Amino acid sequence: MDTAILKKLCSINAVPTQEDKVNTIIRDMIKDYVDEISEDRFGNMIAHRKGSGPRFMLTAHTDQIGLMIHGIEENGCLRFTAVGGLIPFTLIGQRVVINDTVMGTIGVDIDLEAGGDLGKAGVNNMYVDIGVNSKEAAEKKVSIGDFGNFCSEFYENDEIVMSRALDDRAGCFVLIEVIKALKESKYDLYFVFTSQEESGTRGAYTASYSIEPEYGIAVDITPSGDLPGTKNSTASLGNGAGIKLMDPSLIINPEMKSMLVKGAEDNNIPYQFEVMKRGGTDAGAFQSVQTGVKSAAVSIVTRNAHTANEIVSKNDIQAVIDMLISIL
Incomplete structure (x- = not known):
């Protein structure tokens, strides 16, 4: 094969x-x-x-499956909606790439370190952090309607493929x-x-x-x-x-x-x-x-x-x- x-x-x-x-x-x-x-x-x-x-x-x-950017916050965080069937709790901390070039990671509006309720996590209260501090900086990199995809490596051994x-x-x-x-x-x-x-x-x-x-x-x-x-x-x-x-x-x-x-x-x-x-x-x-x-x-x-x-x-x-x- x-x-x-x-x-x-x-x-x-x-x-x-x-x-x-x-x-x-x-x-x-x-x-x-x-x-x-x-x-x-x-x-x-x-x-x-x-x-x-x-x-x-x-x-x-x-x-x-993937995501679409539908909003840019004043602090530069990107709001997104699901394209296909995303599973919300699996997204937290996940690296994503937007338009094949812009890297980011998914966060959630819940203080998990303080014992926040993970059960309340959903795509509607998640965001993509691309490492900027303002809406103006984010808009130089992405636009409303841009698509994002998971960023993970292809792995295989003799029995399985993971990707x-x-x-x-x-x-x-x-x-x-x-x-x-x-x-x-x-x-x-x-x-x-x-x-x-x-x-x-x-x-x-x-x-x-x-x-x-x-x-x-x-x-x-x-x-x-x-x-x-x-x-x-x-x-x-x-x-x-x-x-x-x-x-x-x-x-x-x-x-x-x-x-x-x-x-x-x-x-x-x-x-x-x-x-x-x-x-x-x-x-x-x-x-x-x-x-x-x-x-x-x-x-x-x-x-x-x-x-x-x-x-x-x-x-x-x-x-x-x-x-x-x-x-x-």
Whole structure:
């Protein structure tokens, strides 16, 4: 597994509407393995591998969670709002970068050293400190509407990868590897790198409307449920590719479930069924477009999802790649 590609993808700052920065990198990686690549007006990048069979769409979203600056205080602190699902208490003390250049750290309007109530911490009472002392100094560096992203290093060992933005650059990496490895297919294949998933699975709607696939799979992370206090998922890190049976936006299509299970079992690929109690994926969006899409979501189990230090298993990623190749 060439994790250098995954590291490069995770290094890009691209909240919703900024996906073109990711698309440019991926386009260069896959252009020699597909018949055509296009981008729609919404920022989705669609790679087409032509075939004579039914249209089969696979998606992975290129955006990541982040923040937008919406106010500058007289003392130079920056007020922000969430872009995607930030988890407030994990933000305190977190380093962020604004517009790829301005470094800062997140603080909160609570005196924690004096025993302040951490339970009252929320994005509405947090700020970014960029090390200035006045509004005038801050305005020389940032503007209202600027985007910020987590700043954390990519780490790996023989078993895992830890990084920001694995949601869903890990899914993008999977699609890249499938595109490169797949020699032939019985389907007319569309690999879609979708935009604005974190702000409401919006890109998946527009892409699937134009493609009108018969089959669709969203490749995304799912939170692990194997640590103390993690109750949102039944999945475990290291137990193989996740086949999502249900989340609030999707119940897996029975034909798709059978297809994925058969592909895994016939090829000795480790897999696990999983149910996610909160959240959703692109599959929840594209399943009901036009006359409907036979839909599923294949998951990369992730610890610390939606934080600056998400953790995935290399073996799980490989299992997802192998499972998709087995059915295509």
